Amino acid sequence: MTASSIEAADWRSTRPPAELEASSAPEIAVEEVPLCAVCGSDRFASHAVAFDYELQTCRNPWRFVHCNACGHVRLHPRPAVSTLSVIYPPTYYSYHYETDIHPIAVRAKAILDRSKLRGILSALERPPQSYCDVGCGSGRFLRQMAGLGIPRSNIHGLELDAAVLEPLAKEGFRVFAERVEDCREIPDGSLDLVTMFHVIEHVADPGAVIERIAGWLAPGGVFAIETPNLDGLDARLFARTYWGGYHVPRHWNLFRPETLGRMLRDRGLEVVAMRQQTGHSFWMYSLHHWLRFEGHPHPGLARWFDPFQSVAILASFTAFDRLRALLGMRTSAMLLLARRPGGG
Ligand SMILES: [Zn+2]
Numbered sequence: 001m002t003a004s005s006i007e008a009a010d011w012r013s014t015r016p017p018a019e020l021e022a023s024s025a026p027e028i029a030v031e032e033v034p035l036c037a038v039c040g041s042d043r044f045a046s047h048a049v050a051f052d053y054e055l056q057t058c059r060n061p062w063r064f065v066h067c068n069a070c071g072h073v074r075l076h077p078r079p080a081v082s083t084l085s086v087i088y089p090p091t092y093y094s095y096h097y098e099t100d101i102h103p104i105a106v107r108a109k110a111i112l113d114r115s116k117l118r119g120i121l122s123a124l125e126r127p128p129q130s131y132c133d134v135g136c137g138s139g140r141f142l143r144q145m146a147g148l149g150i151p152r153s154n155i156h157g158l159e160l161d162a163a164v165l166e167p168l169a170k171e172g173f174r175v176f177a178e179r180v181e182d183c184r185e186i187p188d189g190s191l192d193l194v195t196m197f198h199v200i201e202h203v204a205d206p207g208a209v210i211e212r213i214a215g216w217l218a219p220g221g222v223f224a225i226e227t228p229n230l231d232g233l234d235a236r237l238f239a240r241t242y243w244g245g246y247h248v249p250r251h252w253n254l255f256r257p258e259t260l261g262r263m264l265r266d267r268g269l270e271v272v273a274m275r276q277q278t279g280h281s282f283w284m285y286s287l288h289h290w291l292r293f294e295g296h297p298h299p300g301l302a303r304w305f306d307p308f309q310s311v312a313i314l315a316s317f318t319a320f321d322r323l324r325a326l327l328g329m330r331t332s333a334m335l336l337l338a339r340r341p342g343g344g
Contacts, residue, residue: 011049014061017293020051021059028058028087029080033252037206038259041069044076050241050248053289057087062248070262073230073254081204087249110140112278116335117144120195120224123272123337128192132156132216134180134209135199139168145193146173156186180209191216197226198333200260201251207263214267220343223269226277229334230256234283242294244285245332260336269338277333 015021034042044065052058058079066073079087121128131150133141136157146152152172159165162177169175176183180203194213200206213223228245229235235243245254255263261271284306292302 011046011061011063014049016051016059016061017053017297019293019297020053020056023056023059025052025056025059026086027060028083030060030077031080033074033076033078036067036070036072037074037253038072038263039067039070041067043068047073048239048241048243048246050243050246051293052087052248053242053293054244054247054285055087055089055092057089058083058249060249064246064254070259071256072259075249075252078252079249113140113144116277117141119275120193120222120335120337123224123339124193124222125220125343126192130154130156130191130193130218132158132186132191132194134158134194134196134213136168136175138164139171139173139175141195141197142168142173142175156191158183179203180212181205183212186216188215189218192218192221193224194221195224195226197224198228200225201227201247201253201255204252206253207267210263210269211267214264214269214340217269217340218343219340221340222272223264223338223340224335225260225264225338226333226335227255227260228282229276229332230254232282232332234286234332238286238290242286242289244282244289247285255334257334257336260334264336264338268340270341271336271338273337275335275337276331277335278331282332 036042036044044067047064047066049061049063051061062075063077064073065076128145128148128150131142131145131154133139133145133156136142136159139157142155142157145155153174155173157165157168157173157175158178158180159175160177160179165175165177174185176185194216196209196213200209203209210223210225217223228251230245232245235245238244245251257274261274264271288302288306291298
């Protein structure tokens with residue numbers, strides 16, 4: 001038996017927490033991910049083993065590995081494509097739209113969104129004429145950009161959940177229920193700004209996605225990409241299994257500024273800025289999972305840290321991470337701004 005197969009046998013026998021074990025959650029099919037998405041190396045070591053603590057869609061143990069050559073972290077193995085409807089149940093998407101969150105949180109989010117867009121636009125050295133949001137959800141960033149005077153016919157949105165796109169199409173936005181890799185409607189070299197918030201960690205081939213987006217950008221155009229940051233304090237504190245940013249088994253690639261920066265540069269983009277982003281839900285889910293599943297579970301206490309049930313705590317974690325960002329510390333998520341060279 002080789003060293004790696006002993007390690008493999010060991011993590012696969014990790015028992016689920018009692019609550020998950022007693023549930024009807026199935027064991028689902030997996031597929032191997034032999035190569036690092038950033039550098040192509042096949043050498044790796046174990047990073048973390050975790051369960052679907054958040055939605056309990058399946059009972060498998062899941063393992064993240066880090067690449068021995070470049071440090072990039074990926075889920076290996078990951079759910080087989082045939083299981084996507086299991087790990088993304090019908091209720092999943094609604095969790096990620098603001099309609100389900102408390103109205104105070106919605107207003108706070110709108111203010112944070114505006115300041116985030118202002119920061120992104122400062123990297124574009126001209127007024128934007130065209131825009132695409134990859135993973136546009138119910139379209140809040142599309143509407144913000146329309147509010148800045150960009151014609152809706154130049155504002156694009158991609159979202160896999162076709163139902164949410166209908167009203168956006170009626171409002172005149174150009175929306176497509178397609179993956180980036182399959183979308184042929186956006187001409188190369190045509191976009192001033194592309195944003196992709198918390199999508200890259202879900203996709204099977206992040207390099208192919210970034211390459212396609214880099215192609216869409218006009219010379220001087222900006223790509224803003226946001227994803228969990230493995231270097232954040234919460235990621236390090238809860239590294240063993242409970243970090244909310246693992247979002248097991250739906251996050252397939254996890255980055256730090258160095259690995260994401262390399263992936264952008266390898267596709268011809270210049271990284272012009274890295275901003276710390278707040279990640280209240282990662283803090284809350286980390287604490288929630290720890291209280292609910294570690295040792296003697298505390299489900300009642302854990303509920304206080306469910307981001308959809310506790311607006312006050314959500315707000316305080318946002319404030320905490322925002323303060324950390326102001327102090328220059330590494331927070332739960334990062335936003336990288338990359339530019340296509342040229343354009344004066
Ligand atoms: Zn690598």
